[in-house]
Amino acid sequence: xxxxxxxxxxxxxxxxxxxxxxxxxxxxxxxxxxxxxxxxxxxxxxxxxxxxxxxxxxxxxxxxxxxxxxxxxxxxxxxxxxxxxxxxxxxxxxxxxxxxxxxxxxxxxxxxxxxxxxxxxxxxxxxxxxxxxxxxxxxxxxxxxxxxxxxxxxxxxxxxxxxxxxxxxxxxxxxxxxxxxxxxxxxxxxxxxxxxxxxxxxxxxxxxxxxxxxxxxxxxxxxxxxxxxxxxxxxxxxxxxxxxxxxxxxxxxxxxxxxxxxxxxxxxxxxxxxxxxxxxxxxxxxx
Amino acid sequence: xxxxxxxxxxxxxxxxxxxxxxxxxxxxxxxxxxxxxxxxxxxxxxxxxxxxxxxxxxxxxxxxxxxxxxxxxxxxxxxxxxxxxxxxxxxxxxxxxxxxxxxxxxxxxxxxxxxxxxxxxxxxxxxxxxxxxxxxxxxxxxxxxxxxxxxxxxxxxxxxxxxxxxxxxxxxxxxxxxxxxxxxxxxxxxxxxxxxxxxxxxxxxxxxxxxxxxxxxxxxxxxxxxxxxxxxxxxxxxxxxxxxxxxxxxxxx
Ligand SMILES: Nc1ncnc2c1ncn2[C@@H]1O[C@H](COP(=O)(O)OP(=O)(O)O)[C@@H](O)[C@H]1O
Ligand SMILES: [Mg+2]
Numbered sequence: 054x055x056x057x058x059x060x061x062x063x064x065x066x067x068x069x070x071x072x073x074x075x076x077x078x079x080x081x082x083x084x085x086x087x088x089x090x091x092x093x094x095x096x097x098x099x100x101x102x103x104x105x106x107x108x109x110x111x112x113x114x115x116x117x118x119x120x121x122x123x124x125x126x127x128x129x130x131x132x133x134x135x136x137x138x139x140x141x142x143x144x145x146x147x148x149x150x151x152x153x154x155x156x157x158x159x160x161x162x163x164x165x166x167x168x169x170x171x172x173x174x175x176x177x178x179x180x181x182x183x184x185x186x187x188x189x190x191x192x193x194x195x196x197x198x199x200x201x202x203x204x205x206x207x208x209x210x211x212x213x214x215x216x217x218x219x220x221x222x223x224x225x226x227x228x229x230x231x232x233x234x235x236x237x238x239x240x241x242x243x244x245x246x247x248x249x250x251x252x253x254x255x256x257x258x259x260x261x262x263x264x265x266x267x268x269x270x271x272x273x274x275x276x277x278x279x280x281x282x283x284x285x286x287x288x289x290x291x292x293x294x295x296x297x298x299x300x301x302x303x304x305x306x307x308x309x310x311x312x313x314x315x316x317x318x319x320x321x322x323x324x325x326x327x328x329x330x331x332x333x334x335x336x337x338x339x340x
Numbered sequence: 341x342x343x344x345x346x347x348x349x350x351x352x353x354x355x356x357x358x359x360x361x362x363x364x365x366x367x368x369x370x371x372x373x374x375x376x377x378x379x380x381x382x383x384x385x386x387x388x389x390x391x392x393x394x395x396x397x398x399x400x401x402x403x404x405x406x407x408x409x410x411x412x413x414x415x416x417x418x419x420x421x422x423x424x425x426x427x428x429x430x431x432x433x434x435x436x437x438x439x440x441x442x443x444x445x446x447x448x449x450x451x452x453x454x455x456x457x458x459x460x461x462x463x464x465x466x467x468x469x470x471x472x473x474x475x476x477x478x479x480x481x482x483x484x485x486x487x488x489x490x491x492x493x494x495x496x497x498x499x500x501x502x503x504x505x506x507x508x509x510x511x512x513x514x515x516x517x518x519x520x521x522x523x524x525x526x527x528x529x530x531x532x533x534x535x536x537x538x539x540x541x542x543x544x545x546x547x548x549x550x551x552x553x554x555x556x557x558x559x560x561x562x563x564x565x566x567x568x569x570x571x572x573x574x575x576x577x578x579x580x581x582x583x584x585x586x587x588x589x590x591x592x593x
Binding site: 152219221222223224225226227228229230231232235239240244 | 393395398400423424426427430431433435437438439440449450452453454499502503506
């Protein structure tokens with residue numbers, strides 16, 4: 054019984070299990086070290102005054118007010134632009150577009166766009182929004198650039214969520230004399246919505262940490278005022294952090310760590326919402 | 341079958357891509373009677389019944405030739421509106437498929453999509469159709485409960501109520517009991533027998549006893565051909581076709 058293929062398979066199984074375990078532990082250890090390190094460096098600095106002060110040349114007086122407000126503005130607008138656009142495009146491609154060579158081509162391109170490095174979107178945004186449309190280095194240019202960045206993800210998520218709805222639901226609706234549009238709007242979309250929202254929030258939480266495309270369109274690193282309209286210049290948390298990290302003084306490094314904690318917290322909140330939605334989605338739908 | 345029926349089907353041929361699944365089918369379906377369609381699986385019963393309310397339109401490479409007239413109107417003519425046809429010719433599927441909504445909203449949906457907003461009218465339609473589907477007594481306290489919490493048999497009766505609510509003339513059933521236990525099946529059979537007072541019923545079943553119990557006419561399909569179509573009693577006692585006899589006596593299928 055010791056040399057049969059069965060015991061060999063068992064051995065392979067054991068080896069694989071241990072390898073996978075080690076890989077997981079290594080990942081977790083590095084992540085925890087990173088987070089603990091940042092918490093040690095920055096947690097003491099996170100305070101109400103840090104959240105409500107403008108950046109300053111003196112690290113102990115500097116805060117992230119303009120970066121937080123900028124991040125909220127940009128993310129809000131990005132959500133406003135990307136969600137309806139992405140969902141409509143997804144619905145069109147999944148439900149209305151004739152399945153042909155052209156649609157296939159568009160589909161492949163969208164899938165590929167999701168993998169394009171974000172700096173490319175920054176350059177695109179610089180060319181189109183900042184220069185051609187003369188929107189300058191404004192909140193709206195930033196939001197539109199990030200919209201381009203996450204649009205492919207939202208379109209893909211929408212299509213996947215629509216695909217996951219059982220055909221029997223559509224049949225039931227058509228058999229009552231519903232049109233395609235009624236079926237989508239009243240039956241398919243409500244069931245698909247938690248999935249679409251989950252994907253959108255995850256896409257947004259990717260966008261919230263993006264630095265490269267916003268630097269490419271020329272978002273400022275030092276802003277001592279709040280944007281009053283979408284056409285004003287802005288900064289965001291990752292850019293503010295980036296700026297502080299590159300300063301020689303120790304105090305700014307602490308500030309950077311504190312800003313990272315705030316950014317992590319924001320991302321964590323968004324991801325929790327996404328997980329909550331997914332959980333509800335799975336619980337409600339059992340055919 | 342000399343008299344005019346609600347449906348007259350003439351030389352119906354149907355294909356999925358290149359696959360020829362219905363061949364030269366002629367049939368007349370009578371109003372306020374139950375017509376059962378039997379035959380071994382894969383012989384085209386579902387395809388046939390789904391031609392009657394244009395549900396096959398949803399399948400991309402489906403194609404048919406021949407003529408199906410409902411109340412004198414060719415339902416595949418360019419003027420025929422599939423939306424209108426499906427409202428007049430309802431359907432209940434093999435697997436109960438309630439919407440993941442409340443019982444009430446499942447039934448109200450069909451009326452709402454035709455613009456009925458009046459709460460009283462909706463309430464009344466919900467109650468009446470649940471009563472006709474013999475489900476009212478079981479759910480009247482819980483109309484706002486999610487329909488997916490009902491048992492399989494209750495879900496299927498809900499689907500029948502949902503079909504009834506839009507006030508169709510015909511109800512098509514595609515093996516409505518194949519996912520149900522015997523008690524639930526008996527309830528649905530009772531119901532079907534009652535429904536023919538108000539509706540024309542066409543039912544696909546692979547349960548021969550069920551066809552014999554509930555139907556007035558029976559069609560026997562075999563590899564896409566309508567091998568025999570006659571009064572149910574005749575089909576089950578003195579079938580004209582040897583194949584029919586072999587099938588109903590359980591020699592194959
Ligand atoms: N959507 C489809 N695409 C291709 N072939 C199909 C499709 N639906 C059914 N068929 C084929 O058509 C034939 C008849 O099927 P169906 O009408 O479902 O038979 P039944 O309901 O009598 O079991 C079968 O051979 C089946 O494989
Ligand atoms: Mg079938």
